[in-house]
Amino acid sequence: MRPTAARAQPDVGKRPRRAAPPARDARPRTGFTTAVAVTTAALLVTGTLGTLYLRHWGRVGFEVPSVPYYFAFPFYIFPHPRLAPAWAAAAVPVAAAAVAALAALHRAQVAWTVRVAAAAVLAAVLALAVAALAGGPHAWGAPFDYAGEYPAGVGQVGALPTFLREFPARLPSLPTHATGHPAGAMVLYAVVARAWPGLTAAALATVAIGSLGSVAAGGLARDELGEAGGRDALLLWVLSPGVVLYLATSADAVFAAVLGMAALAAHRGLARRSPAWTVAGGVLLWAASMLTYAAVLLLVFLGVRAAGRLRRDPAWVARWAVGTAAVTLGLAGLLWLAAGYDVPAAVRAVHRAYQAAPGSADRSLAKWLPGDVVAFAGMLGVPLAAALAARALAVVRERAWASVDAAALATLLAAASWGFTKGEVERIFQFLVPLVLVPATRQLRTWRASLPVVAALLAAQFLLVEVLFETRW
Numbered sequence: 001m002r003p004t005a006a007r008a009q010p011d012v013g014k015r016p017r018r019a020a021p022p023a024r025d026a027r028p029r030t031g032f033t034t035a036v037a038v039t040t041a042a043l044l045v046t047g048t049l050g051t052l053y054l055r056h057w058g059r060v061g062f063e064v065p066s067v068p069y070y071f072a073f074p075f076y077i078f079p080h081p082r083l084a085p086a087w088a089a090a091a092v093p094v095a096a097a098a099v100a101a102l103a104a105l106h107r108a109q110v111a112w113t114v115r116v117a118a119a120a121v122l123a124a125v126l127a128l129a130v131a132a133l134a135g136g137p138h139a140w141g142a143p144f145d146y147a148g149e150y151p152a153g154v155g156q157v158g159a160l161p162t163f164l165r166e167f168p169a170r171l172p173s174l175p176t177h178a179t180g181h182p183a184g185a186m187v188l189y190a191v192v193a194r195a196w197p198g199l200t201a202a203a204l205a206t207v208a209i210g211s212l213g214s215v216a217a218g219g220l221a222r223d224e225l226g227e228a229g230g231r232d233a234l235l236l237w238v239l240s241p242g243v244v245l246y247l248a249t250s251a252d253a254v255f256a257a258v259l260g261m262a263a264l265a266a267h268r269g270l271a272r273r274s275p276a277w278t279v280a281g282g283v284l285l286w287a288a289s290m291l292t293y294a295a296v297l298l299l300v301f302l303g304v305r306a307a308g309r310l311r312r313d314p315a316w317v318a319r320w321a322v323g324t325a326a327v328t329l330g331l332a333g334l335l336w337l338a339a340g341y342d343v344p345a346a347v348r349a350v351h352r353a354y355q356a357a358p359g360s361a362d363r364s365l366a367k368w369l370p371g372d373v374v375a376f377a378g379m380l381g382v383p384l385a386a387a388l389a390a391r392a393l394a395v396v397r398e399r400a401w402a403s404v405d406a407a408a409l410a411t412l413l414a415a416a417s418w419g420f421t422k423g424e425v426e427r428i429f430q431f432l433v434p435l436v437l438v439p440a441t442r443q444l445r446t447w448r449a450s451l452p453v454v455a456a457l458l459a460a461q462f463l464l465v466e467v468l469f470e471t472r473w
Helices: 028-057 087-108 112-132 138-144 151-155 159-174 184-195 199-210 213-237 243-248 252-271 275-291 293-310 314-339 343-356 363-379 381-398 406-419 425-447 453-467
Strands: none
Touching: 028 314, 028 363, 028 381, 028 425, 087 112, 087 159, 087 213, 087 425, 112 138, 112 199, 112 213, 112 243, 112 453, 138 151, 138 199, 151 159, 151 199, 159 314, 159 343, 184 199, 184 252, 184 275, 199 243, 199 252, 213 243, 213 252, 213 343, 213 381, 213 425, 243 363, 243 425, 243 453, 252 275, 252 293, 252 314, 252 425, 275 293, 293 314, 293 406, 293 425, 363 381, 363 406, 363 425, 381 406, 381 425, 381 453, 406 425
8 A cells, every 4th residue: 555645734824725636546457458458359360360270271161060160279169140039038138137136246245155145146047048048948958959968878877876886888888078077977967867857957957056166266266365356256257258158058067166166175174274174175076076087187276275385384284185185085985885986997988988089189289288278268258368367477477386376377277288178178167267266356456457347348248259159068
């Protein structure tokens, strides 16, 4: 805070002049405007060159339908303007009401648990309303309506213990998405189908679970940035195009919610020296590992943070690491004893399926490593991408290598580098959104960026993408 100058004493007999209000420093806002403009231009140029790369200079001419080809490197969106006027007339007011309620929630003085729960409800409502622009409730289940998605295989599950025991052998016969993941997601959608069959039920369950990502998005930011920063991050998470567009409906939204809560709990166990949070983190890490192998990437985030605390508190870091690992591995061992779920055999089966399937296994990592980062940042939202890039430079300049900001950025780089996610990361990397919102929100607050302006930019982006493009999920 700047020191205030001492107020001069008025001359005797003269009326003292009113002190002029301190001038606001315009430079932070200018930095925001410039960064957003540069980021917007960079993303538009990248998408245009990516389109020409495949559909003009490349092997896929413009006469070939976009889907399922990558029409633009590195984004996985296809030009397909669509709008159902009758449904849009009903959906737009709902979406607008959700955004207005979110703004009111941001200003309201309510308990944190109430705030997070309300944000989750509003995220679900907004995602469903935006998805309905293309055709009402039918649009919710449309992403699940093909043979490669989880609902197509729920009839193969049968008795859960038998399915878990035989999962490695059954994997080649499962839908395409299931062959790249552990057994947990297939079990989840089978349980949902038994309670309420059909694609609509699967879609609504996905949105409901995915909306719980608000717990991690708000919690991580609140721990690091305080109450006000947590409120900002919660609002930005709900409005991020990467959340709105892929919450309805991608199974990765379910993965993201569980991975986010695992990161939050395990990080609190470390930072607060809390055995209870450590156990909770271990339980959630195990649950995450049953849904997606991307759970291993959380070790990067936690490892960076643990390394930063190792010098000043080595005993607790060691106990935390051993305790977290013991809980996670212990639960995996108990499931193996109880149901015969063989994790190493499942990993080998998934690896064989991945190598045999067409797609990302044969793509060039040299192109897709930076491509994944650009695609994720672009769909995160232009103002958030600008803030994240600026904060990354600040981390390097400040050498804040063990900060939460550095840990989040390292996890993003690890996710892009490990070779299993070359493209389609707009949905696959959803679990990274709560992590990178911490540095992005920090930078927006440093810039003193207008939150209504940021929110308006995010809303404009997800509406334009939804109406003009096919995101497939």
